[in-house]
Structures are given as C-alpha cells and as structure tokens.
Amino acid sequence: MRALVLTGPGLAEVQEVAPPVAAPGEVVVDVERVGVCGTDVELFTGEMSYLRTGRARYPLRPGHEWCGRVAATGDGVDPSWLGRRVTGDTMLGCGRCGRCLTGRHHVCADLAEIGISRGRAGALAEQLAVPFAALHALPDAVDPALGALAEPGGNALRAVHAAGLEPGERLLVLGTGTIGLLTALFARAAGAEVHLMARDEAALRVARELGFDQVWTRAALPPVPWHAVVDASNAAGLPGLALELVEPARRVVCIGLAGVPSTVDTRDMVLKDVTAVGILGGSAGLPGAIAAYADGSVDARPLVAATVGLSGTVDALAGRRPRGAGPGPKIHIDPRR
Template identity: 60%
Template sequence: MPEPVPAPGEVVVDVRRAGVCGTDVEFYTGHMAYLHDGNARYPVRIGHEWMGVVTELGPGADASWLGRRVTGDTMLGCGHCRLCRSGRQHVCADREEVGIRRGRAGALAERISVPATSLHALPDTVDDVLGALVEPAGNALRAAQAALSLGSGRQAERMLVVGPGTIGLLAALFVRAAGAEVELVGVSQTSVDFARSLGFTTWLGWDAVPETPFDAVIDAATDASTATRAVDLMQPGGRVVFIGIASTPSTIDTRTLLLKDVTATGILSASPGLDAAIAEFASGTVDARPLVAATVSLDHVEAVLAGEHPSGGPGPKVHVDPRR
C-alpha cells in the first residue's frame, strides 16, 4: 500500500494500537452486509478501533494536533445534510466509515489518514491500550446510559446484559460503575467464566436466568432469537436496548412492547459517546484493560480474523501493534 497523503483538512496518524472487531471478521469472511448492498467493496483496508500519534498535517489542518496522542471517530458524515448539521453525522446517509464504508481506509496499517475534525485527544491517564478501546467503549457507554434511564427521573436498578463479548462486558462495567446491579447471560462457557472473573453474576444459557424480571436489558448478542427473550424478561415500564447485530432479521411481538409499556432503543455508533468514554477511562471509574487478551503484529492479523485466539489472557479482544 502507498504511504497515506493527507488531503486538505486531514492528518496522518502513526497507529500505535488497533483492535480487531467482529465487523473486521465479517469483512474477512464476506458476510459483512455492506459488501452486499453496495456500501463497501474489495479491496478494503479494515480497522476502526485505534489510537496513535499525529505525525503529519494536510493543508488547512489545525497545527495544534501535531504530536498529540489521539483516537478518532469512525463515522464521517457529509457535513452538509440536516443530520450532520444537528450533530448526528453517525447516521448521515452519505457517511464514510473508517475501515468499513465507502472506501475509507482503516487502521490495520502503520499509518492512517483521517479528517482532523474526527480526532479526539487522549489524556496521559488513558494509556495506549485504553485508547484503542475508546471506540467500542463509546458504543457500550451509550447502550448503558440508554438502559439506565427509564424516564421520569427513574434509573434501572437491576439489569441483564445478553452477550458477554467486548461490547456486552464494557456495557456491564459502565452499568456497574453507575451503581446498578447487572447480570449477564451467554452461551459460551469461556465467555461466561471470564465475565465471572470480573466479578459479575453470569448465567450460562437462557434456562439458567432467574425468573425475576429486569428493569432493563441490553442485547449485545448476534443471535436473532435473543430479541424476543429480552423483551419477555422485561419488567413492565422497562427498557430494552439493542446493540448487537444479528445476521438474520429478529422478530418482536409489538403487542408485548405495548402491553408492558416497554421502550425499545437501538444504538448505532460510538460517535456521541466518545468523549464520555475517554472521561470514564481517564477518571479510572472503569478499567477495561483486562478485556484485551493479547497484542499481535500485523503479520498475525489474518490468523486472528480466521478465528485463531492468540495465547495470552482470557479476554475477548485482540489488539494489533503495527510497530512490531
């Protein structure tokens, strides 16, 4: 690949760390939806969870970014539509997505070029590991905040998180830090055991989940059948938050939502939660570093995408250090 050249308003970042996400695996296997609806095509350079140091400025880019440790927003809106003007560029119909959508090259490389306006500075209290976790943490924090707020000033006291993967665990950490009781359910003994090692009550399989209804449920799984189960477990007047994406359509009986007065919320993108996630990490309220099982070189990325879990810790996340 040629060295990136920053366009006007862009910067080049030397990548120090990048995370491998389930979306990256979907590109590797060919299952990514954008490959089938025209929003992405091969070749594509993947990687959207990253941090690094700004080393080069394009014309018009703010010189104060040079030399700073940063992470960046994945969602790059057109900047002109009504959604972008209202700060909702993450749902702009014409958006690029770093390493995902419309050919915007990603961070699984030594260097990446991104708009300076997408950058978020990292304080010294957020180390490189946490810096590369900001993007998934922003998603998870938005899900946690949505689930905690039941409206009219009420906060959820008891919550269930479905799917103890990276997003589910991050959401559970944020919920616990907010003072609510949180339990998890998963289908893998390995993921359940790891969640328990973090101090969470975690159930293996739906049959093990207690009958007591929950104030809120965060569905961070990729199984289409979990949406219905999540709604069934809801306390009347509660909230269910969907952040996991299934490969096939999920079905929910809207009569159940109506009769239980349940609010359903969907979460797309970390964009509105990036600054808050950085602040949570900086304050030490949540330490997500145990989620990173291993850090590998770019030479080992293909094996990770193919399903190999490198030797290291039991956490669900693998990081890449392009300098290795």
Template identity: 65%
Template sequence: MRAFVITGPGRAEVQEAEPPVPGPGEVVVEVERAGVCGTDMEFWSGAMAYLRTGEARYPVRIGHEWCGIVREAGDGVDPAWLGRRVAGDTMLGCGECARCVGGRQHLCADRYEIGVRNGWPGALAERLPVPVRALQPLPGALDPALGALVEPGGNALRAVNAAALDPGERLLIIGPGTIGLLAAMMAAARGLEVHLLGLAGPALDFARSLGFTRAWTSRPDQAFDAVIDASNGSGSPALAVQAVEPGRRVVFIGLSAEPSRIDTRDLVLRDVTATGILSASGGLAGATELYASGLVDPRPLIAATVPLEEAGLVLAGRRRPEWGSAPKIHIDPRLPG
C-alpha cells in the same frame, strides 16, 4: 507503508501501500493500536452486509477501533494537534446534510466509515488519514491499549445511557463479548446491579472472573429495569423484550447475521421503549473520561497484541491457548512480523 488488506473471503496479505497525504481539514495518524471486532471478521468471512449492498467491496483495509499519534496536518488544521495521542469516530458524515447539521452525522446517508464503508481505509496500517473533526484527544493517562478501547467503549456507554437507570436498579446484558463487558463495567461503575446472560463456556466464565457473579446461561426468573442486547443471536431481541419490566427500556446494539424478529404487541401491551444504538458517535468523550478517571479499567479485556502479519489468523478465529478467554485482540502495526 505496510497495510493489512483483505482481498476476498478468507484471503488477505500485508502489502506495501502509498502513505496517506492529509487533505484540507485532515490529519495523518501514526497507528499505535487497532482492535479487531466482529465487523472485521465479517469482512474476512464475506458475511458483511455492506459487501452485498455495494457500500463496501474488496480489497478492503479494515480497522475502526484505533489509537495513535498525529504526525501530519493538512491545510486548515491547528498545528497544536501534531504529536497528540488521539482516538477517533468511525462515522464520517458529509457535514452538510440535515442529519449532519442536526448532530446525527453518524446517520448521514453519504457517510464514510473508517475501515468499513465507502472505501475509507482503516487502521490496520502504519498510517491512517482522519478528518480533524472526528478526532478524540486523549489525556496522558491513557496508554495506547486504553486508547484503542475508546471507540468500543463509546458504543457501550451510549447503550448504558440509553437504558436510563438509577443506582441500585437491575440491568440485564445479553452477550458477554467486548461491548457487553464494557457496558457491564460502565453500569457497575454507576452502581447498577448488573446481570449477564450468555452461553455456557469460556466467555461467561471470563465474565465471572471479572467479578460479574450474576452471570446466567438461562433467563433468570425476574424482570429487569432495563435490558441491553449486545449479542449476535437472532432470538435475543425477543428475549430482551420479554425480560424487561413493563414500562421500561430495551436497548439493541448487537446484530445478528439473519433477521431478528420481535412481536410489537409485546412492546405495545407492556409499554416498552426500544432503542437502537449505531456507533460510538457521541460516546467517545465519555468513555475517555471513564478510563482516565480509573472508574472503568478495560485492559483485562485485551487478550494479546500482535503484528499485522498475524491479523489473518485472528480474523479466522485461530487463537493461541496462552491468550486465554479475554475477548479483544489488538494489532500493533509497528511490531515486526
């Protein structure tokens, strides 16, 4: 089968690889779509932290936002999965440790992360092996484009849930990228007053084109009932703490390439709750339901769908002008190069 493989910083190629064989409790998925995100771009640049800790190494096959059809099933897997369209969890815990047993498998110390950690191959390939326990079945209303947005949607939904707001309350989202915009869509569907904060330029203009008119380039002069930091700016976490109403919540889902510092005195003296969100685990079913219901339609976030052979250009940030400013690029491994 064909697979996109990053062999080193700034180097990649489409290779012929052996197709996966499902082990016990596993399926093999024919990949229909795979999204490219900031983590993938860090593997391309060499900035990904796991490359320094040894949790990942080149060559690496990326791709953890995906959708596809189950084509093979291993021992112990219900044959009813065959032919079903699915998405899936990135985080694959061992299933036996206290964290896994306690429902925190995404924090398992020995976890694999599809396309990211400990060598589990990703979805920028024609076929992908996945444990059946990680699958998220998709209803017929969800096409491959929506299916590949379930994983980032699960992240965004967990962030909105963590903000714990009621309809009519004010939410500030820092960072108008894919996760920030998905969170904004989901928050608006709940009746929240959504504000976005970002740098002047195409990303914020695109957010306005989606109807988010409260889009700012500097912090508004008001306190917010919750703040979600979905940016990669090292100063954004401190800004989030300063912008939230005392006694309320800040949610951190963005990651900076350098340490992001906050003054814990700001948390203590203002009685602020801070929550970190890692992964879509626990949010996949909710994102699927939102998309299927039509309450949230994230398809405008997709700028283009390209073949495996163009993945390197996407990772290098070389976008075609006709794609516009939508943040998400999808890869379809079935397209000819």
C-alpha cells in the same frame, strides 16, 4: 508502508502501499494499536451486508478501533494537533445535511466509515489519514490498549445511557463479547446492579474475572424484575427474549446484530409499554468513554487477550487465537511490530 488488505472473501495479506498524505482538513496518524472487531471479521469472511449492497467492496483496508499519534497535519488544521495522542470517530458524515447539523452525523445518508465503507482506508496499517474534526485527544492516563477500546467503549456507554437506569436498578446484559462486557463495566460504574447472561458457563468466565458474580445461563436466570435489558449478542432469538424479560414500561436496548433477521412481537412491546432503542456507533459516547478510562472508573484492559503484530492479523480475523492468549474476547494489533 505496511497495511492489511482484504482482497476477497477469506483472502487477506499485508502489502506495501503508498503512505497517506494529510489532505486539507486531515491529519496523518502513526497508528499505535488497533482492535479486531466483529465487523472486521465479517468483511474478511464476506458476510458483511455492505459487500452485498456495494457500500463496501474489495480490495479494502479494515480497522476502525484505533489510537495513535498525529504525525502530520494538512492545510486548515491547527498545528497544535501535531504529536498528540488521539483516537477518532469511525463515522464520517458529510457535515452539511440536516442530520449532520443536528448531531446525527452517524446516520448521514452519505456516511463513510473508517475501515468499513465507501473506500475509507482503515487503521490496520502503519499510518492512517483522518479528518481532524473526527479526532479525540487521549489523556496520558489512557494507554494504547484503552485508546483502542474507546470506540467500542463509546458504543457500550451509549447503550447504558439508552437503558435509562437509576443507580441501584437492575440491568441484564445478554452476551459476554466485547460490547456486552463493556456495557456491564460502564453500567456498574454508573451504579447499576449488573447481571449477565451467556449461552454457557465457559462464556461467563471473563465476566467473573471482571468481578461480576451475578452471571447466568438461560436455564439459571433468576425470576427477578429486570429494569432494562441490553441485547449485545448476535443471536436472532435474543431481542425477543429481552422483550419478554424486561419490566413493563421500561427499556430494551439492541446493540448486537444477528446474521439473520430477528423476530420481535410488537404486540408484546405495545401491551407492555416497552421502549426499544437501537444503537449504531460510538460517536456520541466517545468523550464519556475516554473520560471513564482516564479517571479509572472503568478499566477495560482485561478484555484484551493478546496484542500481536500486523502479520498476525489474518489469524485473528480467521478466529485463530495467539499462543498464550488470555481469556478476554478482544485481540489487539500493534502495526509497528
């Protein structure tokens, strides 16, 4: 089958590789759609920290935002999965440790991440092998574009839950990339008054097209109480700004990652009695994200700027947008093309 293979920093190509076989407890999925994520870009450029620690190494096969249809089942898997449309959890814990047994498999010490770490092949390929325990069925109302947005949607939904808002309270989202916009969409669906901040007016364009009219640059940000602030950016200075802006005794949620260490003055955190929450992965948010897509309360499809074939993945990883792409931040890949 065809699969995208990263062979070194800045080096990637579509190769012919052996198709996966459904091992005991696994299924093989015919992949329908895959999202290109910032993590995939960092694996491509060589900037991903896992490449320095040895948790990931070349050659590797990326892709962790995906959906598809089950084509084969291994021993021990209910055959009723065959033919079903699914997406899946990126985070694969050992299933035996205390973290896994208490619902925290996404921070398992032996965690493997599909398309990211410990040699687990990703979905930028015609087929993908996945443990059946990681699968989530997709209703008919969730099309391939939404199915491949379930994983980032789960991340964003977890950030909204962590913000601890009541309906009508005010949320400020820092950053208008995929996760920032998804966070805004899920927060709006939950009844929050949503504001977004970006580095410049151009970065606010998609937010406006999604119906958010309270969007700001830093210079224009109004002096109002922020009942929660979510940092969904990759700017090292914004976690500190989030702490500065949030109301005392409320919450700052950090879901973005900067390329260098961020500085937060814990004296401000203590004296303001602020709760800071970090979000890693969409595991616990996947069912809620899929349900919101299915019932129409969140429509994330405008975030997808274009869908291209597998041969277009290298351009997407290198930041070259397809001709005719829309303004959304997300590029999708259809490996069947």
